[in-house]
Amino acid sequence: MKKIIFLALGFPDVAKYTNLYTDLIHEFHNNGHDVLVLAPAENDKDTGLRLEGGVNVLRVATLPLFNVGTLKKGLANLLLSWQYKKALKQHHIALDFDLILMPTPPITLTPTAHWIKNKSGAKLYLILRDIFPQNAVDLKMMNGNGAIHSFFRKKEIALYKLADYIGCMSPANVNYIKKHNPDVAPSKLHLLPNWENLPNYKEGKSCEALLDKYKLRDKFIVIFGGNIGRPQKMENIIELAKVCQELPEIVFFIIGTGTEKQRLTNLVQNENLANVILEDKIHKTDYNDLLRLSDVGLISLSEDFTIPNFPSKVLSYFGNKKPVLASVDLNTDFGTILEEVKAGYWAEAGATKDLKEKLLLLYHDKNLRAQMGENGYAYMQENLLPDKAYQTIITVTS
Incomplete structure (x- = not known):
């Protein structure tokens, strides 16, 4: 001890x-x-x-x-x-x-x-x-x-x-x-590596009411949950939402607070984007339930980074078996790892056309989404649980 x-x-x-x-x-x-x-x-x-x-x-x-x-x-x-x-x-x-x-x-x-x-x-x-x-x-x-x-x-x-x-x-x-x-x-x-517990679901629990609460019924839900600040550069996601307006069933559901939240809110209002829904922090149980109901988990990192970031929010996506769509800089190895795990797609931050093409691959293929979700879940079970981090620290420090 x-x-x-x-x-x-x-x-x-x-x-x-x-x-x-x-x-x-x-x-x-x-x-x-x-x-x-x-x-x-x-x-x-x-x-x-x-x-x-x-x-x-x-x-x-x-x-x-x-x-x-x-x-x-x-x-x-x-x-x-x-x-x-x-x-x-x-x-x-x-x-x-x-x-x-x-x-x-x-x-x-x-x-x-x-x-x-x-x-x-x-x-x-x-x-x-x-x-x-x-x-x-x-x-x-x-x-x-x-x-x-x-x-x-x-x-x-x-x-x-x-x-x-x-x-x-x-x-x-x-x-x-x-x-x-x-x-x-x-x-x-x-x-x-980052770590997180797998979500603990109650058997037989229905989450359908959340679809009506957040106006997500019959939508293809691309979800983002986390801090909204300069590191995330959510303007890149707004650009993606703008070029996806011809597909009204695709909705970008963005949950979180941060120093850039008001700026993001103003941007959505000024662009009159009906396909973007913004929410502040919600209870983690509701968030996990919303992840279960969503179709794609969204990652966004600024293209200005020279340091290699690895976004921890991806663990919630992996744990809920959701494929990942990532807009990231070229100095992180997150995209490479995502490719190796076959748990999602990525595009260089700011490359809106490429990001949209990757999103449409997921949008049009339910089986692909399911398989990528399973791949991410298996990777998390093997590498990204708290007991793995604990064992690493104990082994190194013993």
């Missing part, structure tokens, strides 16, 4: 909903490890040490970290390490951990991880899900030659140096870190 601390940025109360990190931490808990999660509080009333789904979670008051402007978000992240360290001291948490788990984003928790590591002698396992600050440079949110970039780049380098192990999402991520960080020992790097 290991005593583990998880330094989290996004860690919801499992009584409300789950994400990949709650799934992973509960895998550790269920395997008998002593786990403490350090995470932001949703509000000032939820601060302190709590038991959430059997796991100890220390909730810390922070500045708003999500759906705020770049400056506010940056300040909140910079303060986070100090706030976490203060909370550990205030609650007299014994620093006798064996393992520190820390995902990116953010990279600004490095001082806390360093402090805990020095006090306890713990090993640091970095779950690399975000390559910052380069992603901000790609999206023109940061000047690649400026002082702010230099500041965060130094923090990134320090984090890689501090980490004992670095789990990367895909082979392209491993290669990227090797190429752009030659001082990082290759022995630290290994594959840690």
